[in-house]
Amino acid sequence: MAAIFPPWANVAARASLIAGVCALGGLAVGVMAWARTPNATRRYQPVSQPVPFDHRVHVAGEHIDCRYCHFSVERSSTAGIPPSTTCVPCHSTTWLTSATLAPVVKSVETNTPLRWNRVTALPGFVYFNHAVHVNNGVHCETCHGRVDRMAAVYQAEPLTMNWCVSCHRARAPRLTNCSTCHR
């Protein structure tokens, strides 16, 4: 009886087995590598807003402190987006009439919040706290980048678990217990 497979089939079989294993491994590595790319962590992607609010004009141009607008940052878990009434003192004569600020005017007049789109957001199972970081000497810049140079805010850091933990590991109270962040 003639052989069904030619002799090189042995080599082919082994090669395809090795190739298969490599492909599976490669796929896993690929997925993990992709998860770390800016695309997957939504880094560097400017978010469009109902009002084209420009941090450069206000922070770099007008020397307004971050905490003037994000005033709960030092005493609560959230930094907060300023209420529309924050904009009024400076924008009541010159700019309130311009069309760009129309949503702000409407929001103040009807006492309904303006809906800004989220830029940085963690999943619900992560309990982040701004006050503890800001009051322990971690600056806004470390986590948000140079917001004062952004026309539209984008996420400057990956905000992955590895990113959080690598800082916590390096600092004195090594806050790496899972329930520090997950509850």
Next chain:
Amino acid sequence: MTASRAPLLLTACSLVISCRGSHERERADFERMRLQQRYTLYAASPSFANGQSMQSPPAGTVSREALATVPIVVTPQLLARGKDRFTIYCAVCHGAGGFGGSLVAENMGQPRPPSLRSQALLTRPVEYIFTVATAGKGRMPAYAPQLTASDRWAVASYVHALQSDTTRSTDDVKDSLMAEQIARIDSAAAAAAARRR
């Protein structure tokens, strides 16, 4: 395939398949954690007419803290806190030295933020400054949301101390120069308007 390897393969297959059983439950568990049934401070809520989860206290509410701090004791710590808060929330318009010369003031139309070191204010008690910071005045909004009652007392005390301070820091000098410049712009504009009339 040799016979000795078959059981191994079978075990591997069954392991792979058995993973599927609890998968749905794990997924549901993970989703439950990922989208937790809780409100964060600024989350939207369909339960209230204005769509906010964080509601304002009823009008006229007085915080316990506000009552506790009325007879204030002026200490260096209080003034330091006042200066820190002043620099963030007040200097934006009133200038770092309180002379009314800030970048924002220059861009702002009439009426401009006044100087806090004027003769008129010098005669007012510290409570007056606290009241203005709490409730606002004219175009200036209330700063009660931004500053807690004790912070407002600290700021008021600092502004009061500022008025009797005659030493000048570089910030003060810059601020007063800019205030003069703004005043010159204002008087030139007023003169031009008068001429047109």
